[in-house]
Amino acid sequence: MINFENVSMEYRNGTAAVNNVTLKIEDGEFVFLVGHSGAGKTTLTKLMICEERVSSGKLEVNGYHLEKIHSWSIPKLRRTMGVVFQDFKLFDKMTVYENVAFAMRVVGAKPSLIRKRVPFFLDVVGLSLKADSFPNELSGGEQQRVAFARALVNNPHTVIADEPTGNVDVDLTEDIMELLLKINKLGKTVIVVTHDMNIVNSYKKRVVRIEQGEIVSDKTGGDFEQ
Amino acid sequence: MKPSTFFYNIGQGFKGIFRNSVMTVASVLVLVACMILVGTFYIVIDTIDRNFKAINDLNVIEVKLSKDYSDDQVAQIGKALEEICRSSPIIDDMPVFVSADEHGERMKEMFDDAGWIDEIIKSGNPLRASYRLEFRNFSDFDEVTRVRNRIDSITITDESGAQTDGVDSKDIKDYIELYGTVMSVKNTLYIAGIWLLAILLIISLFVIMNTIKLGVFARRNEITFMRLCGATKAMIRMPFMVEGIIIGIFSAALAFGIEYYLFKYLLTDIVRSATSNATGSADIILGEFSEYALPLGIGFLAIGLFAGIVSSGISLKKYLKA
Numbered sequence: 001m002i003n004f005e006n007v008s009m010e011y012r013n014g015t016a017a018v019n020n021v022t023l024k025i026e027d028g029e030f031v032f033l034v035g036h037s038g039a040g041k042t043t044l045t046k047l048m049i050c051e052e053r054v055s056s057g058k059l060e061v062n063g064y065h066l067e068k069i070h071s072w073s074i075p076k077l078r079r080t081m082g083v084v085f086q087d088f089k090l091f092d093k094m095t096v097y098e099n100v101a102f103a104m105r106v107v108g109a110k111p112s113l114i115r116k117r118v119p120f121f122l123d124v125v126g127l128s129l130k131a132d133s134f135p136n137e138l139s140g141g142e143q144q145r146v147a148f149a150r151a152l153v154n155n156p157h158t159v160i161a162d163e164p165t166g167n168v169d170v171d172l173t174e175d176i177m178e179l180l181l182k183i184n185k186l187g188k189t190v191i192v193v194t195h196d197m198n199i200v201n202s203y204k205k206r207v208v209r210i211e212q213g214e215i216v217s218d219k220t221g222g223d224f225e226q
Numbered sequence: 227m228k229p230s231t232f233f234y235n236i237g238q239g240f241k242g243i244f245r246n247s248v249m250t251v252a253s254v255l256v257l258v259a260c261m262i263l264v265g266t267f268y269i270v271i272d273t274i275d276r277n278f279k280a281i282n283d284l285n286v287i288e289v290k291l292s293k294d295y296s297d298d299q300v301a302q303i304g305k306a307l308e309e310i311c312r313s314s315p316i317i318d319d320m321p322v323f324v325s326a327d328e329h330g331e332r333m334k335e336m337f338d339d340a341g342w343i344d345e346i347i348k349s350g351n352p353l354r355a356s357y358r359l360e361f362r363n364f365s366d367f368d369e370v371t372r373v374r375n376r377i378d379s380i381t382i383t384d385e386s387g388a389q390t391d392g393v394d395s396k397d398i399k400d401y402i403e404l405y406g407t408v409m410s411v412k413n414t415l416y417i418a419g420i421w422l423l424a425i426l427l428i429i430s431l432f433v434i435m436n437t438i439k440l441g442v443f444a445r446r447n448e449i450t451f452m453r454l455c456g457a458t459k460a461m462i463r464m465p466f467m468v469e470g471i472i473i474g475i476f477s478a479a480l481a482f483g484i485e486y487y488l489f490k491y492l493l494t495d496i497v498r499s500a501t502s503n504a505t506g507s508a509d510i511i512l513g514e515f516s517e518y519a520l521p522l523g524i525g526f527l528a529i530g531l532f533a534g535i536v537s538s539g540i541s542l543k544k545y546l547k548a
């Protein structure tokens with residue numbers, strides 16, 4: 001469960017990116033987080049993985065109280081979250097397989113488990129045949145899917161995708177959305193950050209809109225203006 | 227940490243070594259220079275100590291007694307010397323009285339029982355009785371001088387009951403000047419060694435730090451990703467620590483080898499050529515390398531590990547915020 005209670009956050013340079021946000025996301029939910037560029041969407045996801053700390057208010061994520069979390073608990077919190085970053089940071093000197101395996105290695109997974117799980121998740125995202133390719137040999141959409149496999153491979157409780165359809169065409173967008181729904185069906189909480197209203201409108205899911213750091217609407221289904 | 231993770235990190239550390247080989251070589255070289263310098267100072271200082279210990283009577287003060295003194299006056303001087311021995315921290319034993327006859331015996335021993343010495347002694351022993359004081363080797367030079375001055379200012383009461391000077395300055399036989407010279411050479415070397423160690427260690431730290439920082443910079447994206455994946459600080463730090471430790475251990479091994487050759491060939495040669503010119507009695511005593519192997523090995527490893535661990539720790543600090 002993710003629970004924001006009157007959370008505000010200010011960057012060190014004084015930018016108030018999140019203002020008094022109250023938002024509750026239950027386990028197993030599928031939520032769109034929408035808003036204009038600079039609205040504070042990425043900042044909200046950063047708060048959830050404790051990359052940034054809340055300035056005031058309370059924030060609970062998967063049982064951790066982030067307003068008072070100890071630095072040594074932060075790695076444990078992050079292992080419950082699988083994030084596909086907006087700039088998805090694949091490593092160009094590692095193959096697709098190694099990119100995914102790296103996410104497991106750094107949390108100390110056993111090699112036997114890595115050998116089992118990586119091919120499985122490459123299969124889930126439909127990239128089994130590209131395991132030995134390097135990122136620069138892949139299309140934008142394929143790279144995006146590698147990032148998904150990497151976010152999923154540690155079996156996180158919650159998956160956050162920041163602009164997963166940012167630079168892919170309509171067909172691929174559908175593929176990726178199908179993938180996200182599949183992940184959600186596996187029982188994981190899924191949060192999709194986007195400003196593409198067409199996607200939002202074609203899936204009747206909960207939509208949270210944020211503007212200038214404040215939540216301005218929170219409803220399920222319906223038609224949304226761009 | 228699981229064995230597999232441990233070995234993975236060791237592997238990553240080795241990769242780091244080769245990522246920037248020029249800087250790695252530079253790190254090893256400064257570190258080796260630092261170690262060899264420290265090692266050589268250690269051996270030289272120890273050699274001085276050895277030879278110092280071997281020089282007989284360097285730590286002895288002999289107080290010659292005037293033949294005019296009565297037994298009572300001799301006893302008075304003995305009392306005064308005992309008091310000095312008791313109050314000085316560098317003297318453990320009481321003064322020893324050596325009679326004129328005993329001095330004669332020693333003299334005979336020294337000249338292989340030459341008959342003429344016997345003759346001289348029998349016709350009225352010209353040698354004087356004395357008190358021997360022994361201070362601890364390597365004592366503070368100032369304290370040694372203080373003891374000597376106190377001996378010089380001993381007073382006794384003569385027959386008329388008046389206080390007079392008990393010990394004439396020229397009746398105090400010692401090697402205090404030589405002692406002071408040796409001590410000051412040793413102290414100078416010691417201080418110079420410590421300073422050089424400190425300076426070179428700091429330079430080594432900087433060079434290794436820069437080597438590792440280059441690696442950290444090249445991998446900053448990976449480090450960020452690792453953090454956001456939930457990698458612990460230890461996990462992030464490990465490959466760089468391993469890199470530092472490898473540099474440290476490798477440098478220690480190299481320095482040890484070089485030190486061995488320096489000792490075996492250079493130092494031994496220098497000593498041999500120095501002593502062959504001098505008279506036979508001035509031989510310089512040199513230890514065996516095997517005696518130095520353990521302290522040198524431990525010292526080098528300690529320097530290497532210290533430099534490696536500290537510098538990798540510092541290099542990563544900036545990237546390890548939660």
Ligand SMILES: Nc1ncnc2c1ncn2[C@@H]1O[C@H](COP(=O)(O)OP(=O)(O)OP(=O)(O)O)[C@@H](O)[C@H]1O
Pocket residue numbers: 011012013015016017035036037038039040041042043044086195
């Ligand atoms: N590291 C930072 N330091 C200071 N200000 C920042 C930082 N990152 C973001 N901001 C500011 O915080 C506000 C919210 O940014 P955020 O990245 O959360 O927006 P966003 O909704 O994700 O936008 P986009 O859709 O363009 O990704 C913006 O005004 C941005 O300029």
Ligand SMILES: [Mg+2]
Pocket residue numbers: 041042043086162
């Ligand atoms: Mg964003």
